[in-house]
Amino acid sequence: MTDTRNDTRTGTADGAASAADTHLRILSKSDLAGIDITLTDVVATVEGAYRTLHAGQSDNPRKLTVKPRDEHSVAYAMLGRDGSRDVVAVKTSYKHGLNVGREEQHYYTTLTLYDDSTGLPVAMMDCSRIGSLRTPAVSALLARECAVPGARSALVIGTGTQGRLALPFLLETLPELDRLMVFGTHADGVASVRAHLHAHHPDREVEIVTDAGAAAAEADVVVATAGGHTPAAVESDRLKPGALAILVGHGLAPSTLHRADRVIATSEAQMKVTGTDMADADGQFPAVDSEFPAVLAGAAEGRRSAEERIFAYNSGLVVTDIALGHRFAQLALAQGLGSEVALWQ
Incomplete structure (x- = not known):
């Protein structure tokens, strides 16, 4: 990737302090919506972030979580540092209305x-598009490394934000897939x-299924992205x-984790923070066999045999948000967006 660091910060090109130090570039949802980026670019950016993390060049501490009773x-x-880009970032995420329908959230x-490298701010941005691309890219990489x-x-x-791009990304890493199925309960999501x-x-078709369990019995790869109100629990x-079986949101029962022949997680620690609904009656999780950054780097096994059922937990790592966010900042600032x-005056 071309280094355009001087294009993605405020301040002078030689890094000297200036009045711009007190300014922050804001990139809104509409600013980012019009940026053209290929799925190939997204997958490569996310994969690079994982490899840099495994090499010990980046930092990805455990995320902090708060919930009312x-x-x-x-x-x-989430706080993190991307060592290959020399970028530090903070991501925040807040969802309200988990007890009501999607339209009320x-x-x-x-x-x-x-x-x-300069100590200057690059940008603050809406992170919704970053997440909508990063997460299915990770699922696609998991499929590439761990599918039979x-x-x-x-x-x-699921046909929400994460479900809508799941198939295009899967085809990016597994182009030989020829049967594509989707289970969803919202007509607009299916559309x-x-x-x-x-x-x-444009040459591919999706098969809409009404029985998630029956469809799962015929699928080599299952990606569960649904919201908490889904009736699906394979x-x-x-x-x-x-x-x-890749878990992003909901749609898989805890048995798919606890009875798996092999368990892969993007982060074992984060799975225990964000995947509490998958714990057993005692609140426990089975041990993770391999974390995905090590699998990608070839330092750990993804799949060992063609017969084993694998459960993969896809929780977002902030280093992937940083990498993709920085890529979007490069593209946005190059276009003057x-x-x-x-902020600091």
Whole structure:
């Protein structure tokens, strides 16, 4: 990737302190919405972030979480550092209305980037598009590394933000998939899944299924992205031998984790923070066999045999948000997008 660090910060090109030190570039949702970026670029950026983390060049501390007692909302805070870009960032995420329907929920997420070579701010941005791309890219990488050899069928459970791009990204890393299934309960979500697939792969069709369990029994790869109100809860015994089950949101029962032949997680620590609904009756989790950054780097096994059922937990690592956010900042600032706010004056 071309180094355009001087284009992605405020201040002077030689790093000298200036009045611009007190300004912050704000990139809104609309600023980022119009930026053209390929799925190939996204996958490569996310994969590079994982490899840099495994090499010990980046830092990704455990996320902080707060919830009220009735769990009507949840908030996360994540701090990280990307060593290959020399960027430090803080991501915040807040969702309100977990006890009501999707249309009544409120969700806000931001990413603030700082250039650690100059000490100057790069940008603060809405992080919703970053997350909507980063997460299915990670699932696609998990599928590439852990799906059974020759995988031909995939099922996506859920048609929300994460479900809508799941199939295009899966086809980016597993182009030989020829049966694409989706289970969803929202007509507009199903229509959006079709639209996103046709936008990236106009020659491919999606099969809408009404029984998630029956469809899972025929899928080599299952990606569960649904919200907490989904009626889908695929049990372990519905998965075919050799199946890879990737959990992003909801749609898989805890048995798919506890009875798996092998467990992969992007982060074992984060799985225990954000995946509490998958714990057993005593609040315990089975041990993770491999963390995904090590699998990507070839330092740990993803799959060992064609018959084993693998459970993979896809929780966001802030280093991937930093990498993709920095990429978007490069593209946005090159186009003169965003506005400056004198935040520290």
